[in-house]
Amino acid sequence: MRENSILSVQNLHVIYSALRGTVKAVRDVSFELRKRECLAFIGESGSGKSTLGTSLISLIPGTGRVSDGKIIYRGNSKEVNIAKLSENDVRKLRWKEIAMVFQSALNSFNPILKIWNHVLETAKAHGVNDKNFVRKKSLELLELVQLDPERVLKSFPHELSGGMKQRTLIAMSLLLDPKILILDEPTTALDILTQKNIIELLKKIKSELELAMIFISHDLSIAAELADRVATMYGGKIVEIGPTDSIFYHPKHPYTKGLLKAVPKISGGFEELFSIPGEPPDLINPPSGCPFHPRCQYADEICKKEAPQLERVEEEHYVACYKWRGIADEK
Amino acid sequence: MKKLKNFLWSLFVQPVILIAQNKTGLVGFIVLLIIIFMSFVGPYIIPLDTKVKLDKIYQPPSWEHILGTDSEGKDVFSQIVHGGKAVLTVAFLAALFSTLIAVTLGITSGFVGGRADTVIMFITEVVLTIPQFPLLAVLAAFIRLSSPTLLAFILGAVSWPALTRAIRAQALSLRERDFIEAAKILDLGSFHIIFSEILPNMMSYITISFVMAMTGAIYSQVGLILLGLVPLSGHNWGLMIQLAWTRGAIFFKDSLSYILSPILAIVLFQWSSVSFTRSLEGIFNPRLRVRR
Amino acid sequence: MKNNKIIEIKNLEKSFYRRSVLGGKKVIPVLRNINFDIKQEEVFNLVGESGCGKTTTGKIIAGLIHPTSGEVLYRGKNIWDMKKQEFKKYRKAVQMIHQDPYASLNPMKQVYDILSAPLFRHDIVKSRNEAREKVLELLETVGMTPPKDFIDKYPHELSGGQRQRIVIARALTINPEFIVADEAVSMLDVSIRLSVIELLSNLKEKFGVAFLFITHDLAMAKYFGWHGRIAVMYVGKIVELGPTPEVIDNPLHPYTKALLAAIPEPDPEINKKKKMMKLRSLDIPNLMDLPSGCKFHPRCPFWIEGKCDKVEPELVEIEKGHFVACHLFDK
Numbered sequence: 001m002r003e004n005s006i007l008s009v010q011n012l013h014v015i016y017s018a019l020r021g022t023v024k025a026v027r028d029v030s031f032e033l034r035k036r037e038c039l040a041f042i043g044e045s046g047s048g049k050s051t052l053g054t055s056l057i058s059l060i061p062g063t064g065r066v067s068d069g070k071i072i073y074r075g076n077s078k079e080v081n082i083a084k085l086s087e088n089d090v091r092k093l094r095w096k097e098i099a100m101v102f103q104s105a106l107n108s109f110n111p112i113l114k115i116w117n118h119v120l121e122t123a124k125a126h127g128v129n130d131k132n133f134v135r136k137k138s139l140e141l142l143e144l145v146q147l148d149p150e151r152v153l154k155s156f157p158h159e160l161s162g163g164m165k166q167r168t169l170i171a172m173s174l175l176l177d178p179k180i181l182i183l184d185e186p187t188t189a190l191d192i193l194t195q196k197n198i199i200e201l202l203k204k205i206k207s208e209l210e211l212a213m214i215f216i217s218h219d220l221s222i223a224a225e226l227a228d229r230v231a232t233m234y235g236g237k238i239v240e241i242g243p244t245d246s247i248f249y250h251p252k253h254p255y256t257k258g259l260l261k262a263v264p265k266i267s268g269g270f271e272e273l274f275s276i277p278g279e280p281p282d283l284i285n286p287p288s289g290c291p292f293h294p295r296c297q298y299a300d301e302i303c304k305k306e307a308p309q310l311e312r313v314e315e316e317h318y319v320a321c322y323k324w325r326g327i328a329d330e331k
Numbered sequence: 332m333k334k335l336k337n338f339l340w341s342l343f344v345q346p347v348i349l350i351a352q353n354k355t356g357l358v359g360f361i362v363l364l365i366i367i368f369m370s371f372v373g374p375y376i377i378p379l380d381t382k383v384k385l386d387k388i389y390q391p392p393s394w395e396h397i398l399g400t401d402s403e404g405k406d407v408f409s410q411i412v413h414g415g416k417a418v419l420t421v422a423f424l425a426a427l428f429s430t431l432i433a434v435t436l437g438i439t440s441g442f443v444g445g446r447a448d449t450v451i452m453f454i455t456e457v458v459l460t461i462p463q464f465p466l467l468a469v470l471a472a473f474i475r476l477s478s479p480t481l482l483a484f485i486l487g488a489v490s491w492p493a494l495t496r497a498i499r500a501q502a503l504s505l506r507e508r509d510f511i512e513a514a515k516i517l518d519l520g521s522f523h524i525i526f527s528e529i530l531p532n533m534m535s536y537i538t539i540s541f542v543m544a545m546t547g548a549i550y551s552q553v554g555l556i557l558l559g560l561v562p563l564s565g566h567n568w569g570l571m572i573q574l575a576w577t578r579g580a581i582f583f584k585d586s587l588s589y590i591l592s593p594i595l596a597i598v599l600f601q602w603s604s605v606s607f608t609r610s611l612e613g614i615f616n617p618r619l620r621v622r623r
Numbered sequence: 624m625k626n627n628k629i630i631e632i633k634n635l636e637k638s639f640y641r642r643s644v645l646g647g648k649k650v651i652p653v654l655r656n657i658n659f660d661i662k663q664e665e666v667f668n669l670v671g672e673s674g675c676g677k678t679t680t681g682k683i684i685a686g687l688i689h690p691t692s693g694e695v696l697y698r699g700k701n702i703w704d705m706k707k708q709e710f711k712k713y714r715k716a717v718q719m720i721h722q723d724p725y726a727s728l729n730p731m732k733q734v735y736d737i738l739s740a741p742l743f744r745h746d747i748v749k750s751r752n753e754a755r756e757k758v759l760e761l762l763e764t765v766g767m768t769p770p771k772d773f774i775d776k777y778p779h780e781l782s783g784g785q786r787q788r789i790v791i792a793r794a795l796t797i798n799p800e801f802i803v804a805d806e807a808v809s810m811l812d813v814s815i816r817l818s819v820i821e822l823l824s825n826l827k828e829k830f831g832v833a834f835l836f837i838t839h840d841l842a843m844a845k846y847f848g849w850h851g852r853i854a855v856m857y858v859g860k861i862v863e864l865g866p867t868p869e870v871i872d873n874p875l876h877p878y879t880k881a882l883l884a885a886i887p888e889p890d891p892e893i894n895k896k897k898k899m900m901k902l903r904s905l906d907i908p909n910l911m912d913l914p915s916g917c918k919f920h921p922r923c924p925f926w927i928e929g930k931c932d933k934v935e936p937e938l939v940e941i942e943k944g945h946f947v948a949c950h951l952f953d954k
Binding site: 221222 | 672673782783784785812813814815816817818821839841842843845846849868871872881882883884885886887888889890891893894897899902905906907
C-alpha cells in the first residue's frame with residue numbers, strides 16, 4: 001500500500017445469493033484511494049459499482065457478502081481489513097472514519113421526526129452522546145452546505161425540498177469528520193439546477209476539508225466535473241482507471257471509448273454519436289474471460305478465454321484489455 | 332402432439348412445480364388434497380357406521396376404531412370421513428358467491444369510479460357495519476336453512492363487503508399503472524382492459540381471498556350449527572361437535588377423541604388452506620415460472 | 624419534409640383544485656396559457672425540470688386528461704369537441720411511450736399478446752396467423768432479432784432496453800402519425816439510450832412519424848431533435864421556443880441560459896471553462912403560492928425591479944421562429 005493511500009482494496013469479490021443462482025457482483029477488483037482525492041466509479045446496471053460502495057463499509061444489502069479479497073483501511077497509521085471485521089468493530093469505523101451517502105437517500109428520513117432529532121439519534125447510535133457538541137457541529141456543517149441551520153434543524157423532512165434534503169444528508173455525513181466519504185448517485189433524483197448546486201458543494205467540501213471521496217455514478221459528465229481519477233466498471237470489474245484527463249481524452253478501453261461516444265454533449269454543434277451494440281451482462285452467468293467481449297468490435301479468442309488484468313498505459317493510467325495497443329486513438 | 336404435451340404440462344405439471352417452490356405451501360397443498368379426497372371419495376370406500384352398539388359407547392381410540400366411538404357406539408372415523416363433504420361444499424359455494432359479488436362490484440367501483448363507485452361503496456359500508464355473525468344468527472332464525480345451497484348463499488351474502496373494499500383498492504392502484512394508460516391510448520376498450528389487463532394481475536389476490544373466504548365460511552357454518560340454528564340432517568363435522576357437546580362428551584376422559592376429531596378435522600382443513608395460499612402467489616406470478 | 628401542422632395547442636390551461644381546510648378551493652395552476660404546434664414528421668422537444676408541466680401537456684395531447692380550458696386541434700378540429708367516432712380516429716393518430724419500461728408492460732402477458740391485442744381490436748389482422756406474421760414483422764422493425772426468440776417472452780424476461788423496444792413496437796401497431804415520448808430513455812442505461820434514440824430516428828425516417836419529445840435531458844433533446852424545434856418550460860409556461868440549434872447555441876431567456884450552464888459535460892476542460900450562472904435564490908417556486916409577474920424573477924439575476932415582479936411577460940418572436948417570454952427583450 002502506497003504512502004499517501006488511505007484505502008487499499010485487493011482482489012475483492014462480492015457475491016449475492018439469488019433465486020436463479022449466485023450473482024457475482026464484484027469480481028477481482030483492486031484499487032487504492034489516496035488522501036484528499038476524489039475517485040469516481042462509472043458504470044451502468046450490472047457493473048457492480050453500488051455493491052462495491054456498500055462493501056467498503058460492510059453494508060452490503062440482503063444476502064450479499066465478501067467472498068474473497070481485502071479492504072485495507074489505514075486510519076491513524078493503523079491498518080485494518082474491513083472485510084474481516086466483526087459488526088461491532090465496523091460500526092466503530094462507520095460514520096467516524098468512513099461515511100456514506102446512499103442512493104435514494106432522500107427517502108431515508110423518518111417523516112415523523114424533525115431533522116434535529118434525526119441527527120441526534122444517529123449520533124447516539126454511533127456512540128456520540130454529547131448533545132452540545134452535536135448541536136454546534138451540525139449548525140456549522142449546515143452553514144457549510146449553504147442551508148439556514150436553525151430552520152433546517154427545526155423542520156420535518158417533507159418541509160425540505162429534494163436538494164435541501166440531499167445537502168442535509170451530506171452535512172450529517174460529515175458530523176464526525178470522516179476521512180472518507182462515499183457517495184452513491186447523490187444527484188440522480190435531483191433537477192438540473194439543484195444538481196449543479198450539489199456538485200459545486202461537493203467541490204467546496206473537497207477543497208476545504210481533508211477528505212477523500214469515492215463517487216459512484218452512471219453519469220460520466222459529473223465525474224468529469226468532480227473527480228481526480230476515474231475508474232470505469234463493467235461486469236463487476238474495473239476495466240480502466242486513470243486521471244480524469246487521461247480517461248476522457250485518451251481512453252484506451254473499448255467500453256470507455258464506446259461510452260464517451262454514446263453520450264450527447266450540450267455545447268459545441270451537432271456531433272454524431274455511436275451506440276454500443278448488445279445488452280449489459282447477466283451477473284449470474286457472466287461472459288467468460290473479458291466481460292465486455294460480447295459487445296466489443298475488437299474481441300477475439302483470447303478475450304473470451306481469460307479476463308485481462310490491469311496493465312499500465314502511462315503514468316497512473318491502467319487498462320484491462322488485450323487489444324488496447326492496437327486500437328487507434330480518435331479525435 | 333407437441334402442443335398437447337405442452338398443454339398438459341402447463342395445466343398439471345407446472346402448477347405443482349410452482350406450488351412446490353414454497354415448502355409450507357406444498358405441505359398445505361398435500362394435506363388439502365388428502366382432506367378433499369377423504370371427504371369426496373372416502374365415503375365410497377369407507378361405509379358409514381350406523382349400527383348402534385350400546386356396549387361400545389365412548390370407547391377410546393383402538394385398532395378397530397381408530398378415533399374411538401361416539402355416544403351410540405358408532406365409529407367416529409367413518410363419521411369424520413363422511414362429515415367433510417357437506418361442510419366443504421357449503422364453504423366452497425359460499426366463498427364462490429361472495430368472491431363473485433366482490434370481484435364484480437370491486438372492479439366496477441375501482442375502475443369505473445364516479446357515481447357507480449359512490450353508490451357501491453355506500454352499500455358496502457352499510458353492510459360492513461352490521462356484525463356478521465349476529466346477522467347470520469338472525470337470518471337463520473327467520474329463514475329455514477334447509478338446503479346447503481341456501482346456507483351457502485346466506486353466508487356469501489353477508490361476507491362480500493370486506494372483500495369488495497380490498498378488490499376495489501387493488502383496482503384503483505392498477506388503474507394508474509402505465510400499461511393500463513397505454514391500453515386506453517390504444518383504445519382497447521373497457522371490457523378488454525378489465526378482463527384482459529386488470530383481472531389477470533389480481534388473480535393471486537382473488538384466489539387467496541377465495542381461500543380465506545372459505546375458511547371464514549366454515550367458521551360461520553360451524554358456529555351456526557353449534558347454536559342449533561341450522562336444521563341440517565345427515566353428517567357433517569359441525570353437527571358432530573354439536574352432538575358431542577350436547578351429549579356431554581366433554582365430561583368423559585374416554586370420549587375425548589369424539590369431540591376432538593371433528594375439531595381437528597376443521598382445524599387441519601383451515602391450516603392447510605391458509606398454508607396453501609403461500610404457494611398461490613407462485614402460480615400467478617410469471618416471474619417465478621420455470622421455462623421448460 | 625412537409626410543413627403542415629398536425630397538432631395545434633391553443634391557450635391550454637390546466638389547474639387542479641384542492642379543498643382548503645378553511646373552506647373554499649385552492650387552485651393549483653399546472654399549465655398556464657400554453658401555445659405551440661407540431662408539424663408533420665417533426666421532432667418537437669419539450670424540456671424543463673420536474674414540476675414544469677411537460678408531462679401534463681403530453682397527457683392532454685394524448686387525450687388522457689381534460690384541460691381546464693384551451694384547445695388541442697388535430698387537423699383543425701378540437702379533440703375535446705369531437706364526437707366518439709372522430710375521437711377514436713384521433714386515438715389511432717397519437718400514441719404514447721412512457722418512461723418506466725418496467726411499468727409500461729402488463730407483467731402477466733407475453734409479447735405476442737401485448738402486440739396482437741391492438742392488431743385485433745382495430746381489425747388490422749383477421750386471423751391468428753396474420754397476427755403472428757405482423758408481430759414478427761414489428762419485432763424486426765424495432766430491432767428485436769431474431770423475432771422468434773422474443774415472441775413468447777414475458778416482460779420480466781427482457782432487459783430495460785428490450786422492454787422499451789416492445790413499448791415502441793406496441794405504439795407502432797396502429798400506424799400513428801405522431802408519438803408522445805415522455806422521458807422515453809431516462810430510465811435506461813447510458814449505453815442503451817442511444818440505440819433506442821437511433822430506433823426512434825429510423826422510425827421517423829421510415830414511417831414519417833412526428834414526435835413530441837418530453838425530457839429533462841437537454842443534451843439528448845438536442846441530439847434527437849436537432850432538425851426540429853425546442854420549447855423550454857418553466858412552472859407551467861413556455862419561456863422560450865425556437866429551432867433547436869438556435870435555442871441551444873444562442874439562448875435568450877435567463878432560465879434557458881442557467882440550465883445550459885448547469886449541465887455538466889463529459890469533457891473536463893469544457894466543464895472548467897463553463898461558468899455557472901449564479902441565481903438569486905435556490906428555492907423552487909411553490910405551485911400553490913406562485914410569485915407575481917414573471918415566475919422566474921425571484922431567481923433571475925437580470926430582473927428589472929418594478930417590471931418583472933409586476934407583469935408576466937408574453938411569448939414574443941424576437942428572431943425568425945425564435946420566441947422568448949422575457950422583459951429584457953421588450954422593445
